[in-house]
Amino acid sequence: MDNNKSQTRREFLGGSLISALMLSSCDQKPHAFMTDEPILPSGDLVKLLSVDGEIIEVDRAFLKPVPDITPVTNEEARIGIEGKKFVMVIDLSRCKNLKKCQQACNHVHHVHPSQNWIKVYSMQEAEHTAPYWQPTTCMHCDEPPCVKVCPVDATFKRKDGIVLIDSNRCVGCRFCMAACPYSTRVFNWEEPDIPLEIAQQAYNCETSTPQKKGTVGKCDFCPDAVRKGELPHCVSSCPNGVFFFGDLVEDSVTNGSETVRFSELIKDKAGYRLMEDLGTKPSVYYLPPVSRNFPYESGLENQAPANSHSH
Amino acid sequence: MNVVTVSKTEQIIKDIQPRPFGKVGKIWLGFLIAICIVGSYAYYCQLRDGLVVTAMGDYVSWGIYISNFVFFVAISLVGSLITAIFRLANIHWSTPITRIAEIIAVSAIFFASLIIIVDMGRPERLYNLFLHPRLQSPIIWDVVVIGTYFIISLLLLYLPLLPDIKILLKQSKEMPGWMRKFYSWLGSFWTGSKVQKQINNHSIKILSIMIIPVAFCIHTVTSWLFATTYRPGWDSTNFGAYFVSGAFLVGAGGVVTAMYVFRQMYQLSDYITDKHFDRMGKAVVLLAFLYLYFNVNEYLVPAFKMKKPEEIHLTELFSGHFAPMFWFAIIVGMLLPIAILITKSGRKPMMVFIAGIMVVVGAWFKRYLIVTPTLLHPFLPMQDVPDKFRTYFPSWHEWAIAFGSLAGALLVITLFARIFPVIPIYETIIGEDENEEHLI
Numbered sequence: 001m002d003n004n005k006s007q008t009r010r011e012f013l014g015g016s017l018i019s020a021l022m023l024s025s026c027d028q029k030p031h032a033f034m035t036d037e038p039i040l041p042s043g044d045l046v047k048l049l050s051v052d053g054e055i056i057e058v059d060r061a062f063l064k065p066v067p068d069i070t071p072v073t074n075e076e077a078r079i080g081i082e083g084k085k086f087v088m089v090i091d092l093s094r095c096k097n098l099k100k101c102q103q104a105c106n107h108v109h110h111v112h113p114s115q116n117w118i119k120v121y122s123m124q125e126a127e128h129t130a131p132y133w134q135p136t137t138c139m140h141c142d143e144p145p146c147v148k149v150c151p152v153d154a155t156f157k158r159k160d161g162i163v164l165i166d167s168n169r170c171v172g173c174r175f176c177m178a179a180c181p182y183s184t185r186v187f188n189w190e191e192p193d194i195p196l197e198i199a200q201q202a203y204n205c206e207t208s209t210p211q212k213k214g215t216v217g218k219c220d221f222c223p224d225a226v227r228k229g230e231l232p233h234c235v236s237s238c239p240n241g242v243f244f245f246g247d248l249v250e251d252s253v254t255n256g257s258e259t260v261r262f263s264e265l266i267k268d269k270a271g272y273r274l275m276e277d278l279g280t281k282p283s284v285y286y287l288p289p290v291s292r293n294f295p296y297e298s299g300l301e302n303q304a305p306a307n308s309h310s311h
Numbered sequence: 312m313n314v315v316t317v318s319k320t321e322q323i324i325k326d327i328q329p330r331p332f333g334k335v336g337k338i339w340l341g342f343l344i345a346i347c348i349v350g351s352y353a354y355y356c357q358l359r360d361g362l363v364v365t366a367m368g369d370y371v372s373w374g375i376y377i378s379n380f381v382f383f384v385a386i387s388l389v390g391s392l393i394t395a396i397f398r399l400a401n402i403h404w405s406t407p408i409t410r411i412a413e414i415i416a417v418s419a420i421f422f423a424s425l426i427i428i429v430d431m432g433r434p435e436r437l438y439n440l441f442l443h444p445r446l447q448s449p450i451i452w453d454v455v456v457i458g459t460y461f462i463i464s465l466l467l468l469y470l471p472l473l474p475d476i477k478i479l480l481k482q483s484k485e486m487p488g489w490m491r492k493f494y495s496w497l498g499s500f501w502t503g504s505k506v507q508k509q510i511n512n513h514s515i516k517i518l519s520i521m522i523i524p525v526a527f528c529i530h531t532v533t534s535w536l537f538a539t540t541y542r543p544g545w546d547s548t549n550f551g552a553y554f555v556s557g558a559f560l561v562g563a564g565g566v567v568t569a570m571y572v573f574r575q576m577y578q579l580s581d582y583i584t585d586k587h588f589d590r591m592g593k594a595v596v597l598l599a600f601l602y603l604y605f606n607v608n609e610y611l612v613p614a615f616k617m618k619k620p621e622e623i624h625l626t627e628l629f630s631g632h633f634a635p636m637f638w639f640a641i642i643v644g645m646l647l648p649i650a651i652l653i654t655k656s657g658r659k660p661m662m663v664f665i666a667g668i669m670v671v672v673g674a675w676f677k678r679y680l681i682v683t684p685t686l687l688h689p690f691l692p693m694q695d696v697p698d699k700f701r702t703y704f705p706s707w708h709e710w711a712i713a714f715g716s717l718a719g720a721l722l723v724i725t726l727f728a729r730i731f732p733v734i735p736i737y738e739t740i741i742g743e744d745e746n747e748e749h750l751i
Contacts (some may be wrong), residue, residue, distance in 0.1 A: 054703045102695075115369065119695040136691065141369035148538065151450035152439040171439050172362075172432015174372040175450055181541045185690045187372060187432065214432030275690065278541050304695070 012283065032305070058060045059102075059105065074166060076144060077205035080158030085283075086136065086221055087161070087264060088170040088235075089244040089253050093291035095120070095133040096240065097299025104237035105219070109208055117219040118234055122303060131296045132289035135242065138163060140182045140221035144174035146185065161248075161283050162221045164205045170215035175176035177216060181278055185218045221245075231256055240293065321738055324482050326581065329490075329734045329741070334574065336725075343722040353708040354429060362432055364708040368700030370693055371686045375705045378678040379713045381458065382561070383423035383720070384457070385554070385674065389562025390416025391526035392466050394520040404590060406742055407734045411569050413468040413560070414733075418723040420461045420529075422716045429712055445494015449535045456528040468741045470515050473501040474508075474510045474737035481509035482629045490730060493555040531560045535683070543613075543620040544685035560598040564648070565671025569724070571664035573733050582734050585660060591656035595670065598656045599645045599652075606641065624688045633684050634678050644673015 044060040091247040102118045111117055117137070124131040140163045147157050154170040157163050177185045192199070192211040199210045211217050222232035226245075230236070235243040236256055246253030246262055251264045265271065269287040332340060340373035357364045367374045393412035397405040429432050446449045476498035486494075501507060534554035547553070567588065574583040613621045614629070626636045648666040651657040657666075683703055687693075689707065693701050704715070727733075 006527065109707075114697040116695050119691075121691060121694050123692075124731045149448050150449070151445055151448040151454075152436075152443045153441075153445045168437070169439055169443060171436045172434075173430070173450060174432070175374040175448070175536065178537075178542070178686070179370070180692050183691050183693075187362070187366070189365075190361040191701065214430075236569065249523045 016123035071204045074205045080160035084160040086249040087248045088284045090135055090219045091287040092132050093241045094242045095135055095294045095301045097133040099302055101234035101238045105231040110198055112192045113125055133299050140184050142281035143279055145179040149175045149179045165216055166205050166222055167203050167212045167215040172214040181275055185216050187216055188213050198252050211288045244304055317628050327734045328483055328737050329729055329732055337451055343718045346718035347715050353711035357708055366706045370700050371683055371703035375684055375709050375713045376426055379681040380423050380426045380593050380680045381533055381737045382675050383419045384529055384563045385558035385561050387419035388526050388530055391522045391568050392559050392562055394467055394523045406487055406567055406738050408570055410733055410735050412566050414724050414727045416464045416564055417468050418720045422720045426716050449532055449539050452532045455468045456532055460525045460529045462648050463518050467518050470511055471735050473498045475732055477503055478736050485526055514563045526746040530554045542685050543624045549608050550680055556605050558727040560602045561674035563595045563598050564667045567663050567667035571660055588660040588663040589658045592663045594650045599649045601647050627684055637680055640673045640677040643669050644677055
C-alpha cells in the first residue's frame with residue numbers, strides 16, 4: 001500500500017514536471033533533458049521534502065537537474081514582482097573604489113566595453129569638504145523622468161519599483177538620457193560587443209540582455225536574480241559590503257552578510273537620497289561617508305587618470 | 312480680372328511664370344544635389360554601422376542633428392507669420408512674398424521630420440510611435456503638432472496655387488508637356504467658378520487662423536523637449552517664448568534672403584520691390600529686438616544668481632570654450648542686423664539680404680549652443696566614461712548629413728520655383744484690381 005501511494009505521487013510529480021516544462025518552454029528552445037521517452041522507475045527511492053512540508057519519496061529516475069527558472073515573458077516583466085518594493089542602500093563609509101561592483105555588473109550584463117552601468121564617482125562637494133567615493137546605479141526613481149519622456153513606453157516603471165527597458169521597442173531617441181539627471185543611461189552607439197550565443201538570444205527585459213545596437217541600456221537592479229531570491233550582482237560582488245538590497249515592504253535590506261531593518265539603518269546613519277530637490281524620489285539611499293572603513297586615498301589607485309573629482 | 316487691362320494681366324503672367332534654369336541655376340542645382348548625395352552616403356554609413364559614426368556619446372547624446380532639427384522647425388514658423396498673421400492683420404503688401412514664405416515653411420518642416428528620423432538609433436521602429444504612443448511624452452506632442460503643421464502648411468501652399476495653375480495652363484504657351492501634365496493632375500478640377508473661389512477663400516481664411524496656434528505649438532513643444540528636463544541651461548520657463556520669438560526672427564531672415572535671390576534670379580523687382588525690403592527689414596529689427604529681450608531673460612537672470620549647476624554652463628558660454636560662438640550668435644545673429652536695418656539707408660535690398668544671411672547663420676549656431684553645451688555640464692561629474700564622451704565636435708558624417716539636409720531643403724525650394732510661380736499670380740492680379748478700385 002505504501003508502495004502504491006508513492007507510485008501515484010511519482011506519476012503526479014513526473015506528469016506535472018513535464019507539463020510545467022511544456023508550458024514554460026512555449027517560446028523557448030526545448031531543454032536538453034526534455035525527451036519523449038517514458039521515464040522508467042529505477043526502484044531506488046529518495047526522501048524529499050515537498051513544498052507542503054511533507055516528506056515524500058521519489059524514484060531516483062525522476063530526479064533531473066532543475067533548469068534555471070525560465071525567464072518571465074516581457075509582458076510579465078512589465079508588471080514586476082507583486083507585493084514588493086525594492087530599495088538599495090549604499091554605505092559610502094565602506095567604499096574604497098574597488099569597482100568590483102562595476103566589473104561584476106559589466107560581466108553579467110555584457111555591457112559594451114568602456115561603458116558602465118555602475119559608476120564610482122570621486123566626489124567632493126566643495127573646496128574644503130572631504131572627498132569620498134560614490135557608486136551610482138540607476139536610482140529606480142518613483143517619479144522617473146526617463147519614463148515620463150519615453151514616447152513609446154519602452155522604458156517603464158514596475159509595481160515593485162524597478163525601472164526597466166524593453167530594447168525590442170526602444171526607438172533610440174535618447175530623450176530618456178537627456179531627462180535623467182543622474183546620467184545613468186548609456187546608449188549602444190554600435191553593435192554591442194557580446195558573445196554570439198548571447199547576442200542570438202531573445203531580448204529579456206529582466207536580464208537586460210542582449211543589448212541591442214541603437215537602443216538605451218542601464219542598471220536594472222537584476223530582477224532576474226531577485227526573482228530567484230538572489231542579490232543583484234553589485235551587492236554580492238562587493239567585498240566591503242557597501243551595497244544593501246532589500247524590500248521596503250518587509251523593511252529589510254541585506255548586503256549578503258548583514259541583514260538589517262531598512263528604516264533603522266536609514267534612521268541611525270542619517271540616510272539620504274541624491275538630488276532630493278528634483279522630486280524624482282529615488283529608490284537608492286545613501287549613508288554618509290562618516291567613520292570610514294578606508295581613507296579616501298586608498299581608492300585612488302583604482303581611479304582612471306582622467307577622472308578628477310568634482311567640486 | 313476684368314477691370315485690369317488684358318495686357319497688364321498678360322504682363323504679370325509673363326513676368327512671374329516659372330522659367331527653365333539658366334546657367335547659374337543649373338550650377339546651383341548640381342551643387343545642391345552633390346551635397347545631398349554626400350549626405351545620403353553618410354547616412355548610409357550610419358545605418359550600416361550605427362550612431363557610432365557620429366561624435367555623440369553618452370553625455371552629448373544629442374548633437375547637430377537635434378540642433379538642426381530645432382533650426383528647421385524654427386525657420387518653418389515664418390509661413391505662419393507671413394501668410395497668417397500678416398493676412399489676419401490686413402497687411403496686403405506681403406502678398407507677393409506669401410508663397411516664398413510658405414514653400415520655406417513646407418520644405419523646412421519636412422526636413423525637420425527627416426532629420427529627427429536620422430537622429431533615431433532605430434529608425435526602422437518609427438511605427439512604434441503610432442503603435443505604442445505614450446501621450447505623456449513631449450515627443451508625441453511634437454509628432455502630433457508637426458504633422459498638423461505640415462498638412463496645414465501644405466494646404467496653404469496648395470490652395471492659393473489652384474487659380475494660378477488654371478491661369479498658367481490657359482495662358483502659358485511655352486509650358487513643357489511634363490509640366491502641363493503635372494499641373495493638370497494637381498488642379499484640373501479647378502474651374503474658377505464663384506462657388507469654388509468662395510470655398511477656396513473661406514478655406515484659406517480658416518487655415519490662416521488655425522495655423523497660428525499650431526505654429527506656436529510646434530516651436531513651444533520643441534522647446535519643451537529641452538525645458539521638460541532638469542538640466543541647467545534647459546530648465547527654464549522662458550523657453551517657449553524664447554524659441555517662438557527666435558523662430559520668427561530666423562524665419563523672417565530666411566524670407567528676406569530668399570526674396571532677394573528670387574528677385575535677382577527671376578528679375579522680379581517690379582513685384583518684390585524696395586518697399587518690401589524696407590518693410591521686411593523693419594520686421595526683422597522688431598523680431599531681433601524681441602529675441603534679444605528673451606535672450607537677456609534667459610541668460611541674465613540665472614547669471615545674476617549663479618546657482619551651482621548653472622555656473623559652469625554660463626561661464627563656459629560667456630567666457631569659456633563656447634564664448635566665441637556664443638558672442639558670434641548674439642552679435643552677428645541679432646545686434647549687427649539690428650544696427651544695419653534700423654536706419655532707412657540700411658534697408659536697401661542688398662543690405663537686407665546681407666542682414667538676412669547674418670540672422671540665419673547666427674540662428675543656426677544659436678541652436679547648436681542651446682543643445683550641446685548643456686549636455687556637457689551634467690549634474691554628476693563626467694567620470695568612468697571613455698575620453699571621447701567628454702567633448703563633442705561633429706564627425707564628418709554629421710556635418711555631411713546636416714548640410715545634406717540643408718541642401719535638401721534648398722533643393723525643394725529651388726525645384727518648386729522651377730515648377731511654380733514664386734509670386735502668386737492670381738492674387739497679384741486681384742491686388743492690382745483692388746488698387747485700381749481705390750484710385751477710382
